[in-house]
Amino acid sequence: MEFNSLVAIAVRSMTVYIVILAAFRLAGKRHVSQLSLVDFALILLVSNAVQNAMVGSDTSLIGGIVAALTLILLNIILTKLLFRETKLGRLITGEPRLLVHNGRFVMSNLTHESIRPEELEEQIREHGFSDLSEVKTAILEMDGSISVLPFNKEGPSGEHRLAFVRRRKGTRRGLQP
Numbered sequence: 001m002e003f004n005s006l007v008a009i010a011v012r013s014m015t016v017y018i019v020i021l022a023a024f025r026l027a028g029k030r031h032v033s034q035l036s037l038v039d040f041a042l043i044l045l046v047s048n049a050v051q052n053a054m055v056g057s058d059t060s061l062i063g064g065i066v067a068a069l070t071l072i073l074l075n076i077i078l079t080k081l082l083f084r085e086t087k088l089g090r091l092i093t094g095e096p097r098l099l100v101h102n103g104r105f106v107m108s109n110l111t112h113e114s115i116r117p118e119e120l121e122e123q124i125r126e127h128g129f130s131d132l133s134e135v136k137t138a139i140l141e142m143d144g145s146i147s148v149l150p151f152n153k154e155g156p157s158g159e160h161r162l163a164f165v166r167r168r169k170g171t172r173r174g175l176q177p
Contacts, residue, residue, distance in 0.1 A: 005058060006066050013054040013070040020046065021078075025092060093142045100124075100138035103151070113140055124148055 054067045082089040097109045105117055120138065127148040129135055137149040 006062070009055055009058060009063050009066045010070040012056070013067045014074055016050045016054050017071055017074050020050065021092070025094070096142055097140045098137065099140055099146065100132065100135050100148075102137075103133045103135055105132070109140075115140070120146070 055063045082092060097113060098106050099109055099120055100106065110117060121132065123146045124132060124135055124138065129148065129150065134150055135148055136151045139147045141147055
């Protein structure tokens with residue numbers, strides 16, 4: 001086996017990884033955590049479709065290992081980079097999105113995330129609430145999960161606020177959280 005063919009496998013594997021990552025980012029967070037049957041079939045078919053794009057005609061053990069190690073190494077590097085570079089992290093992983101505010105759907109955000117109200121109501125019931133009116137806030141988190149926070153016992157008028165304090169320290173790059 002030639003060194004050049006192993007390098008080609010590594011480059012093709014990195015390219016496929018980046019393209020698939022971008023495609024899933026464009027598809028939205030919903031498709032990451034809430035795998036429906038359709039989403040599951042898509043993932044299986046995509047993985048099968050890109051296999052040949054990564055290794056080409058090389059079906060050797062070494063070719064498969066190079067492709068797998070390249071994907072794992074790229075994942076480790078990207079994870080560390082996303083931790084350090086917050087702007088890049090937000091670009092790739094997104095930000096939390098408010099879906100319910102004070103017991104009402106935020107329809108613009110539901111539409112943006114392609115979540116039907118019925119799907120969100122199902123999630124709210126899975127969190128133990130029988131009705132939307134019990135929910136102060138529902139947030140689509142960066143990982144695609146949905147956090148549901150109830151009104152406190154006194155209802156909307158008895159809500160309290162927690163102060164958010166971010167301590168900053170000086171570093172080479174300036175102020176960092």
